[in-house]
Amino acid sequence: MIVARRDRAIFVQAGVFWRPTLHLLGAAAITMPWRRIYALREHFDDEILRRHEMIHIEQIERDGAVVFSLRYLCWLARYGDRQNPYEIEAYAREKDPAPSQLAKKVRRVGNRRRQ
Numbered sequence: 001m002i003v004a005r006r007d008r009a010i011f012v013q014a015g016v017f018w019r020p021t022l023h024l025l026g027a028a029a030i031t032m033p034w035r036r037i038y039a040l041r042e043h044f045d046d047e048i049l050r051r052h053e054m055i056h057i058e059q060i061e062r063d064g065a066v067v068f069s070l071r072y073l074c075w076l077a078r079y080g081d082r083q084n085p086y087e088i089e090a091y092a093r094e095k096d097p098a099p100s101q102l103a104k105k106v107r108r109v110g111n112r113r114r115q
């Protein structure tokens with residue numbers, strides 16, 4: 001079920017493939033380079049989780065989907081999950097109530113359209 005759309009990122013409730021995959025990974029959500037965020041139903045409305053995943057979307061926008069994916073996997077193998085520099089950035093910024101750069105960009109585009 002697609003519930004929310006921000007820019008090109010779409011939050012989706014994890015289904016038959018992603019639900020067991022997320023449980024296997026011990027994760028509540030996962031952001032994919034094609035800008036879909038799959039989240040377990042029980043965590044779907046978690047605002048901090050949503051901010052965390054949107055920071056990964058920013059990283060994808062900033063570095064490009066291919067570079068992000070390769071770096072993410074290399075850093076995951078080298079540093080593990082919590083010490084992966086992409087995760088360090090996301091965890092450091094997820095509790096920041098200030099709107100993300102991406103959210104600001106979306107708002108600017110929205111304001112321009114209304115004028």
Ligand SMILES: [Zn+2]
Nearest residue numbers: 052056087090
């Ligand atoms: Zn993360």
